[in-house]
Amino acid sequence: MLLSQDVALLDYRAPLLAAECVSSFFTGDREKATVLDVACGTGLVSAHLKKMGFHHFVGVDGCLAMLELAKKTGLYQQLKQCLLGHDEISVEAETYDIVIIVGALSIGQVPLTVIRELWDATKPGGYVCMTTRGNADNREYKAELEKMIKALEEEQKWSRVTVVEVEEWERAISEQDSGYISGAIYLYQKSF
Numbered sequence: 001m002l003l004s005q006d007v008a009l010l011d012y013r014a015p016l017l018a019a020e021c022v023s024s025f026f027t028g029d030r031e032k033a034t035v036l037d038v039a040c041g042t043g044l045v046s047a048h049l050k051k052m053g054f055h056h057f058v059g060v061d062g063c064l065a066m067l068e069l070a071k072k073t074g075l076y077q078q079l080k081q082c083l084l085g086h087d088e089i090s091v092e093a094e095t096y097d098i099v100i101i102v103g104a105l106s107i108g109q110v111p112l113t114v115i116r117e118l119w120d121a122t123k124p125g126g127y128v129c130m131t132t133r134g135n136a137d138n139r140e141y142k143a144e145l146e147k148m149i150k151a152l153e154e155e156q157k158w159s160r161v162t163v164v165e166v167e168e169w170e171r172a173i174s175e176q177d178s179g180y181i182s183g184a185i186y187l188y189q190k191s192f
Contacts, residue, residue: 019048039104085111134182
């Protein structure tokens with residue numbers, strides 16, 4: 001569980017960076033846009049998006065304690081418990097203007113099979129924003145994630161809007177990495 005004290009300690013910038021990425025490319029009506037916050041945790045990403053003019057959030061997370069904390073923010077119109085990779089994301093297909101997953105696409109967390117579910121939940125023309133870490137332990141997972149993203153692009157399911165490599169993603173906590181670890185933001189637009 002990543003709580004506010006952990007965010008400060010790690011200098012965890014991913015939620016803000018992902019929200020800024022979405023905000024800078026989204027051209028629709030922010031007040032009407034629907035956002036599916038996958039692996040929403042305590043609501044860090046949606047809190048940033050709210051400050052950027054978005055208002056309609058549905059959160060999904062596998063941890064009931066996280067969902068309880070997210071509920072207390074008052075940001076979400078709906079919260080659903082879903083263990084990603086075990087349960088299908090129980091949302092209607094092609095419903096969301098933005099589907100975002102931050103901090104969960106990493107080794108030992110969410111299996112890559114969830115990528116197609118993210119695509120499925122997104123409206124045609126909508127955006128899918130994904131992040132991952134670039135630390136030593138996650139390099140193989142990151143390479144597999146990029147292969148899956150590329151495969152969907154080759155199938156013309158979505159097109160690349162931007163990929164942002166960030167050097168100072170968060171403070172390193174393992175012995176293999178020191179200083180800050182890198183990370184990446186992938187923003188794709190679902191084909192019409």
